Amino acid sequence: MLLVAGLADLAVSTLGTALGTLRGLLRRSDTTQLVGDAERDLRARGRLALDRYATVPPAHLEVLARHVLARRDGPVTGVGGRSGADRVRDDV
Secondary structure: OHHHHHHHHHHHHHHHHHHHHHHHHHHOOOHHHHHHHHHHHHHHHHHHHHHHHHOOOOOHHHHHHHHHHHHHHOOOOOHHHOOHHHHHHHHO
């Protein structure tokens, strides 16, 4: 019973604080500007989220294979005067 009473008190307190903050925002003269800023911020966040999750990352094993070939051949020229990086590009 004490737990329920404590949760109810916390809910009422939080609701009171939220309503006080809302009243303060409604009294401001730049409310429309705040709403516009919030909308632009949400759009920017949405764009970032889509960019982060919509692009397909390169295949992990392909990236590892390229690193291995580049490390094995190094910057020294290989067969036919081509470096290891050139051979990797030809293989793909």
